[in-house]
Amino acid sequence: MLTQEAIFDIGEIGMGFFLKLSNIKFLQFSGANWHDIPHSHEDVYQISIPMSGKLIANLNNHEYILKNGESIIANPLSIHGHQFSKETSSMFIIGLNKAQFNEWIRDNYGTCDEVELNEQQIIIPNELRRNLKQWVNNLLLEQRTNLLESEVEQNAFHYFSNILKGSHNSTVNRLVSADIYLNHVLEYIHSHYNENIRIETLAELAHQSKFHFIRSFKKQISYTPYQYVLSLRIEQGKEMLRNSNKTITEISYELGFSSPSQFHRNFVIWVGCTPKQFRD
Secondary structure, three states, rough: OOHHHEEEEEEEEEEEEEEOOOOOOEEEEEEEEEEEEEEEEOOEEEEEEEOOOEEEEEEOEEEEEEEEHHHHHHOOOOOEEEEEOOOEEEEEEEEEEHHHHHHHHHHHOOOOOOOOOOOOOOOOOHHHHHHHHHHHHHHOOOOOOOOHHHHHHHHHHHHHHOOOEHHHHOOOOOOOOOOHHHHHHHHHHHHHOOOOOOHHHHHHHHHOHHHHHHHHHHHHHHHHHHHHHHHHHHHHHHHHHHOOOOOOHHHHHHHHOOOOHHHHHHHHHHHHOOOOHHHH
């Protein structure tokens, strides 16, 4: 078994973008006269998408010549490889953690069978770029917490499960269940909103998987867990600005924000004015 770091072989290759989350990896690179060594991944669904030029891909001993928007999916343990010719080309590789993606599918599609994705797919590059930009901006502009990262992963799993064809699409039984443990979750959030709350803790209180929990929480509260925590912080911030002499910097850190600028940015989004304007 070869790791991603070990598979690059020869040619001119440039790394353009790399983002690693707990359960998803995004990798973009470009080059010419390059190929990697055929390899497989035991615990990853790998999506390979040419963004410009031409990608020569080999999947389970079948060769595919792919252009913009065409893609191949390597299911776990599938042997695959990539090649750029003399023409400068670029591609995206996206890796979805097998266990977590299947858990998300079970919770949202109601199937217990392991997902088998179709090997050839069409993915619109501009749509992918737009979604990726939104996910990355959320991570770059906000404090990168467990709640926020789980929300990004939830959005990415939702996006890819919708656009990719596979065994999960034949199951139409979507699970919607009432959350009888919601009050326990809300009590915990209200007691710990200024701390770094882990999505696993909330999901355990709800007796749900984390991806099912995020979906059911938003269905009932109209906010994601991350948004709900932000709303509590902002409301408490308004009270502190009205009724205390603490500086905005002190309030920012007391509320659990990583910096005064993060508090300022979110306050403007939620309230429509700056903390200083609100206090004045």
